[in-house]
Structures are given as C-alpha cells and as structure tokens.
Amino acid sequence: MRGLLIRHKDVCKMDLFDKRFLFVIGKGGVGKTTVAASLGLAAAKRGKRTLIAMTNVKERLSRKLGSAPIGDDIVSIRENLDAVNMTPEKALEEYGMMILKIRALYETLFENRYAKAFIRGTPGIDAWSMLGKAYFHAVGHGKDGIGDYDLVILDTPATGHGLDMIRMPMVITAIAPSGLLSREASRALELFRDPQRGGAVVVTLPEDMPTNETLELQTALRDELRIPIQSVVVNQTLKPLFGSEIREEIQSFPAKLDASSPLATLGRAGRVRSMREAVQAESLERLKAGTTAPMLRLPRLFTPDIGPAQIEALSHAFQ
Ligand SMILES: Nc1ncnc2c1ncn2[C@@H]1O[C@H](COP(=O)(O)OP(=O)(O)OP(=O)(O)O)[C@@H](O)[C@H]1O
Numbered sequence: 001m002r003g004l005l006i007r008h009k010d011v012c013k014m015d016l017f018d019k020r021f022l023f024v025i026g027k028g029g030v031g032k033t034t035v036a037a038s039l040g041l042a043a044a045k046r047g048k049r050t051l052i053a054m055t056n057v058k059e060r061l062s063r064k065l066g067s068a069p070i071g072d073d074i075v076s077i078r079e080n081l082d083a084v085n086m087t088p089e090k091a092l093e094e095y096g097m098m099i100l101k102i103r104a105l106y107e108t109l110f111e112n113r114y115a116k117a118f119i120r121g122t123p124g125i126d127a128w129s130m131l132g133k134a135y136f137h138a139v140g141h142g143k144d145g146i147g148d149y150d151l152v153i154l155d156t157p158a159t160g161h162g163l164d165m166i167r168m169p170m171v172i173t174a175i176a177p178s179g180l181l182s183r184e185a186s187r188a189l190e191l192f193r194d195p196q197r198g199g200a201v202v203v204t205l206p207e208d209m210p211t212n213e214t215l216e217l218q219t220a221l222r223d224e225l226r227i228p229i230q231s232v233v234v235n236q237t238l239k240p241l242f243g244s245e246i247r248e249e250i251q252s253f254p255a256k257l258d259a260s261s262p263l264a265t266l267g268r269a270g271r272v273r274s275m276r277e278a279v280q281a282e283s284l285e286r287l288k289a290g291t292t293a294p295m296l297r298l299p300r301l302f303t304p305d306i307g308p309a310q311i312e313a314l315s316h317a318f319q
C-alpha cells in the first residue's frame, strides 16, 4: 500500500513539471492560490520558466510569495518565477496584439469606437481575452510553439466561473465563423486537452461538501470539457493522531470525565479532532474511489498566515 502511494506521488510530480499549461481549479477557498504558488515555486526551482497567472482577482499571491503587489504587468518573483494578475482590458489589448501582430491592424480593429463597444459587449470576451493571453505565454506567437514560459499555471476562478472560462474556447469554435479567432481558440483547446502538455490540477479539502463538489467538478472536466485531470491535490490534510480502532473510545471519553476535571477540555478537543479525522478518512476514500488521477496531499499548517516560508514548505510536496 505504502509502495503504491509513493509510486502514485512520483508519477504525479514528474508529470506536472512536463506540462505547458495547467488550470489550478476548485471550489472557493480550498487553496487554489496556495497550490498555484507552491507548484510554481517547485517548478521554478526545477529550472522551468514559470508564470502564475491570476484572473482579475483581489490579489493575495504576493503575500504568500513575499513579493511586491502583483498587477496586470508581469512581475518577477524570483529566478524562473513570474506572476501577473490579468485584467480584461489589458489582456484584450495584449491578446489582440498577439494574434494580429501588427499594431495598425490592432488599432483599426480594437481601438475603433464602434468595434470596441461591440467587442467589449460580447459575452465571454473578458474571460477569453485573459485565457487567450495566458495561453499565448505558453505557446508563443510563432509557428514553433515555444512561448515565453515553459509552464503557465492559471489560478482559475472558483468552480462555476472557472468552468465557464474553460468553456470559452469550446463556445468560440462552435459558434464563430472560421477565421483568426476560431483558429486560435481551437489551438488553445488542443493544448488544454492534450494530456502530454495541458490539463487541470484539481484542489480540494478532505471534507464532506468539498468532496462532493470535487467529484462533480471532475465529471464536468472529464466528460463535458474533456480536460485531462493531471492531479488531485487534497489540501489541509491532518496527520491522523488516532487510529480508527480507538476512535470510538476517544469520542466517548468526554462523557466519562467529570466536567470539572482539568482533563475535560482535553477530552473534548480529542473528540473533535477524532471526528474530523473520521470525516477526512471517509472523504479520502470517496475521492480515491472517484479519481483516476494521482492524488497528492498537502498538510494543514497551523500558522496564522501562509507566507513565503509556508509556501516553501508546501512546495516540497511537489518536488
Ligand atoms: N495547507 C494549508 N494550511 C493552512 N492554511 C491554508 C492551507 N492552504 C491554504 N490555507 C489558507 O486557507 C485560505 C484559503 O487559501 P487560498 O487563498 O489559497 O484559497 P483559494 O482557493 O485560492 O481561495 P479563493 O477561491 O478565494 O481564491 C487562506 O487563508 C490560506 O492562507
């Protein structure tokens, strides 16, 4: 069993660093940004030129990485690691330039007052411009398919919005007439769906509701979007203190203690902890049963904040 787990981990680690584009996706608050930061740091240390791209969010990555605030211009965090918090306006301009290549043509198309109003009013264009820009950083502008980065990690918006964003190239290829936009969208989709180069890192917590949502999210990625799941990261896992054989005894402990006993608080704490461990064990079983991708666990850290030292510690799980 132990051997099997280690093999799983090794496969996961090796494979993730070979990729060009990874969506880090999951329910709100499960640790997507923390995972993007740890994975990005691990990749950079391996010598991969890595970009962590956020999608117009209240930016909390700089605090985790100990850098200056990250805006819509790419900033360097450390050797081989850059980050950006894209905005739709700037991404649209950059993406427009990346596909059109000629500024005059860009200005005619994108800066024209009517065209601008039309483009900005097109549903989904904000999401696509940011995704398109991130994609271009992975593949570059030329035919050689070499981008500015070896690996682009997209800190994807929480589940629903994240899936909508990934759906955009599918929508474009389905409805846009053949031409530049549809060609680029279809190329991007090819990259995202290629198990050798693209895919998703699904982040979750070892709890009941996040597990349900993660299983649904995996179904949507697999069956509807056909995005390969490269890894499932179970964040904030507890190191079990109580084996399942003594769980019942620990849980009945507080009832056996006199409420005034100094041990009563300890008894209650033990009970709560053991209940959480039981939920975690059950969630991990359900996740394992519903997941074919390698699973990786990140420990729950008991610190007031997640800063550079904690990201460094978590990054070892990926190395
Ligand atoms: N392994 C961990 N141990 C302890 N705390 C953690 C861990 N991972 C994340 N956290 C904390 O949990 C909170 C949520 O993490 P994070 O911001 O990475 O989640 P997110 O999925 O990016 O959230 P959002 O959906 O709001 O973007 C943060 O306060 C973070 O510091």
Ligand SMILES: [Mg+2]
Pocket (backbone or CB within 6 Å): 032, 033, 034, 155
């Ligand atoms: Mg986040």
